[in-house]
Amino acid sequence: MGVTVAVAGASGYAGGELLRLLAGHPDLEVIAATGHSHAGQPVTDLHPQLVSYGDLVFSDTSADVLAAADLVFLALPHGASAALVAELPGHRKVVDLGADFRLADAAAWQRYYGGAHAGTWTYGLPELPGQRAVIAASDRVANTGCYAVSVITALAPLIAAGLVEAEDVVVVASSGTSGAGRAAKLSLLGTEVMADLSAYKVGAHQHVPEIRQATGARSLSMTPVLAPMARGILATVAARPSSPGLQVEQVREVLHHAYAGEPFVHLLPAGRQPHTAATLGSNSVQLQAAVDIDSGRVIVTSALDNLGKGAAGQAVQNANLMLGLDETAGLSANGVAP
Known part of the structure; x- marks a missing residue:
């Protein structure tokens, strides 16, 4: 068994793309995929392209389910991550694909998103100068917006x-x-x-x-x-x-x-x-x-x-760095055509 991962919000487009990329990852193993309103349904009901997940069913989105994994991906709507993260063990590695922890300025969060500012995590764009090492040393990373x-x-x-x-x-x-x-x-x-x-x-x-x-x-x-x-x-x-x-x-x-x-x-x-x-x-x-x-x-x-470099691919790239894996593992620089 490799490093175990859980995907919250796996019923959405970004979550489904995460599952697709993780299915081909040499070092990561999906042990849970949550989709609150689809709990109990087979993953392939919503993602028929993901045939390798034929035995996996959506779980309820709860901290107990997610905490069983070594690393958690959160592919949830903006504003939904903070409350869930608060229930996870502090040492659990998390990559949040939402916006909750991207901004350092609480006033900017209030102006553009509204509601309370949840805080600031390491920003997940490895190509920024010096950021790759910061991501690798972090347990909590805020994925970039697309x-x-x-x-x-x-x-x-x-x-x-x-x-x-x-x-x-x-x-x-x-x-x-x-x-x-x-x-x-x-x-x-x-x-x-x-x-x-x-x-x-x-x-x-x-x-x-x-x-x-x-x-x-x-x-x-x-x-x-x-x-x-x-x-x-x-x-x-x-x-x-x-x-x-x-x-x-x-x-x-x-x-x-x-x-x-x-x-x-x-x-x-x-x-x-x-x-x-x-x-x-x-x-x-x-x-x-x-x-x-x-x-x-x-x-x-x-x-x-x-859904690639703008979401799921970026999240996997960040996770690879956080786990000390090859940064390109499970990812392709080549597109699909036609």
């Missing part, structure tokens, strides 16, 4: 290098419908989504404070767009250069230096744009840089799978 990964990987190295201003960053990002969760909603019906694009949470998206916290951006405008696809995020991140005459080669050099040797963040060759389809089923982020010939703004485009 949009946040796409923007932070594009923006953080440029601000850190002083290449772009931290003020007036503009982001437009499109996401597939799985990012909204599995609950039935009229706006997510196939007939509503097909052949349609629509913006939502304009001017008040909850990932903005998380992105600012991780990148050092001081003001950021973000417009999320719901796209007619099941999974994937394509983000465009535009920032003012710190000095006039900035060349795209300088931007690419900073990104290349930041991610050289990283297994999951890839700066594409010049002239090739990121595609969401190219990241499907992977734990990868694809990046490309440009300098706008009219405004002079730096533009970095990024693509990822919101």
Whole structure:
């Protein structure tokens, strides 16, 4: 038996993707999958693609069930993790895919999420400078938000290098419908989504404070767009250069230096744009840089799978570090096509 893990919220899209990745992990063994309203049902009733879990049934979401595992993944709605964590043994390793413990600023939590701020855990983005070692030394890690990964990987190295201003960053990002969760909603019906694009949470998206916290951006405008696809995020991140005459080669050099040797963040060759389809089923982020010939703004485009590097894949990557395992274990940098 390897390291035992439990997945809370395994009936959702992110939870199901976690189960899929864990099924192929060489060192982790799932001993419990909880789905409160589906307790007692076979996992394959909701996730028929997960045939290797034919004997596993959903358990009730309780601390007693989860505490039996060496590591717990929480794939619960925002605001639901804190109460459950309070009942777990303090030494139990936990990766929370929700937002409860991402923000250091209680006022920012109140402004964007509402309710009491539960506290702050280690932020789970290994590609940030110095963060990999911090994650490896932590028992509690707050997984990144999906949009946040796409923007932070594009923006953080440029601000850190002083290449772009931290003020007036503009982001437009499109996401597939799985990012909204599995609950039935009229706006997510196939007939509503097909052949349609629509913006939502304009001017008040909850990932903005998380992105600012991780990148050092001081003001950021973000417009999320719901796209007619099941999974994937394509983000465009535009920032003012710190000095006039900035060349795209300088931007690419900073990104290349930041991610050289990283297994999951890839700066594409010049002239090739990121595609969401190219990241499907992977734990990868694809990046490309440009300098706008009219405004002079730096533009970095990024693509990822919101259920992969934006959620479940990122969580497994963090868990690998926390457990002293190969960081890439159970994960693929390669997407699925067509």
